[in-house]
Amino acid sequence: MLKGTTLGCIRQFSSTLAKPSHIGKAPIRLLPGVECSVERIPFEFTKSFTKKRHTFQLNKQLVVRGPMGTLKSVVPDFVDISVDNGAVHVSVEDPSNKYQRSSWGTSRAILHNNVIGTSEGHLAIVKLVGTGYRVTVEKEGETTFVHVKVGLPYIPKVKVPAGIEATSPNPSRLLLQGIDKQQVNLFAATIRKIKKPEPYKGKGIYVNGETIQLKQKRIK
Template sequence: MSRIGKQPVTIPSGVTVTLGQDRRLAVKGPKGNLELTLRPEVGVEIDEKEARVVLEDGADSREGRAFHGMTRALVNNMVLGVTTPFTKKLEIVGVGWNAAVQGKQIVLNIGFCHPVNIPLPASVTAEAPNPTTLILSGPDKQELGQVAATIRKVRPPEPYKGKGIHYSGEYVRRKAGKSFGA
């Protein structure tokens, strides 16, 4: 059994967790609804106050134990996400580079000859408190991370001047430039 998988997931008030016949776990809360299809190695036992992820019979292999812990972490992230949404903060470094939110898409002006438009999924919201900062939020941690990675991939930080899009708090390794000889 996985050490992480052994821990129960506490269900706060206002959140409902249901398991369908087709092994789909649904979590509904005040900030959104999420679904997860369970692997055949694991199951979920749901009480009023907590949910326990359990190994199915014959799934006590190394792979089964790994899925046990992973599924518990996914269920916990779903419960946390529907109560308080996850957030990711991106910073844009570069002279004249900026970002703006227009409806359900982000418009990036980051040194290309054209603006870059990135559509947002329905569950992810974005705001730009200033032109060089983007704050993304949403209940699904995986989808939020994927959207943030897609935005960062458009112009990742470069090591010489540090220009580009990076996560807030991310360390950008810097390199020395060319040294001129005599």
């Protein structure tokens, strides 16, 4: 027992209840030239996952077609969409089910990113901070490579995945563009791993306006 308290007077950390964000219910406005539909996945190619005693089938894919390309994302069987007056509404069979409710907002967010990606594209900005740090984009045949010079005894060479365009407006900046937001940010994170920002001088590779809190160097 804590001093100065009784069993019936222990203060709680929070007196407010958790509130859902209702992201899944928000409609997605379709931009000009973008179409959205649902396709069934053949049974032999269907995957499944289990949550406790419940098994869900991944037998649907949301297909988004736009001026910049087509994106497909696999969703559980309980997720469905409807298009009305140029807006897409995402729904689930049983909103009171915990697992369906947790996938509701995720499916809506992925679909929203795909709508933006197929119409406008996604951009990741990679910034190099440090004396002599520089990045170059070179093409070898049909393959594009990013060369990163960050003070290592060798110069790392990273292959640019298909569907991503890499350009370097100046030696300390790298622009990554693509229709798939996940793949663009994943490739940016791969480059960042080469030289993560260090907390004393702030040297390293930063992504999308990333900042760190600098520490003071210990003096012995």
